[in-house]
Amino acid sequence: MNVIGTVSTEEKAAFARGNGADEIIFYRREDVVARARELTKGEGVGLVLDHVCGPEFTGYLGALGKWGTLLSYNAFAGLPEENLMAAMRDHLDICPAxxxxxxxxxxxxxxxxxxxxxxxxxxxxRNAIKPAISAVLKLDEVRQAHTLLEQGSALGKIIMTP
Structure with a gap:
């Protein structure tokens, strides 16, 4: 299995590679769908994990290969504006989910x-999974936690302690 990570900075690219990404796409300067197709020699990917959603969501159907799945597990950028069924029907050649x-x-x-x-x-x-921890902060440091999140500079989870 080949893992493709999408990142915004070189620092995050190194972090993603260190956590198992085989390939990197810089989503701010590259066309994610076109680059994913290029990296898979036109075959497309089996799974897209999307935590942003928003207007670009349905476009990721174009990165999928046959029987591929586009999975949303959050909607930080809101819900897609496009009709999902219509978008899926535009990709009947791959039977997307x-x-x-x-x-x-x-x-x-x-x-x-x-x-x-x-x-x-x-x-x-068993150390079979090793979550990345970016920061451990006390609850009264919640502003710092929000700053890290808003800046997009957290590489891993932020843990808040009493």
């Missing part, structure tokens, strides 16, 4: 949530 993920699927499934959390905690304990 769009999926939305929310952890709230487990709101009424206590056993499912606990099983998932046990698996995550087990993976953390």
């Amino acid at each position: 769009i999926r939305c993920f929310s952890f709230h699927i487990y709101d009424h499934d206590r056993d499912g949530r606990r099983a998932l959390m046990r698996n995550v905690i087990d993976a953390l304990s």
Whole structure:
């Protein structure tokens, strides 16, 4: 499997490579879809993970390969403005899928949530997954946390402690 990361800076490119990205696309200066197609020799990708959404969301269908999935797990830039069904029908040659993920699927499934959390905690304990931590701040430093987020300078998670 080849992992393509999209980033805004050289620092974030190094971070992404250090966390397993095989290829990098600089989304502020490159056409993400065209570059993804180039990196896959025209085949397209199997999965696009999008946490931004917004007006560009449906355009990422063009990066998908056959049976590819475009997954939204947040909508920082709002919802797509384009008709999703119409956009998908423009790509019938690849049979694309769009999926939305929310952890709230487990709101009424206590056993499912606990099983998932046990698996995550087990993976953390075995170092099978190693979350990147950008900063550990006290709750009274919440302004600093927001500044890091707004600047886009956090490389990993920001942990707030009491």
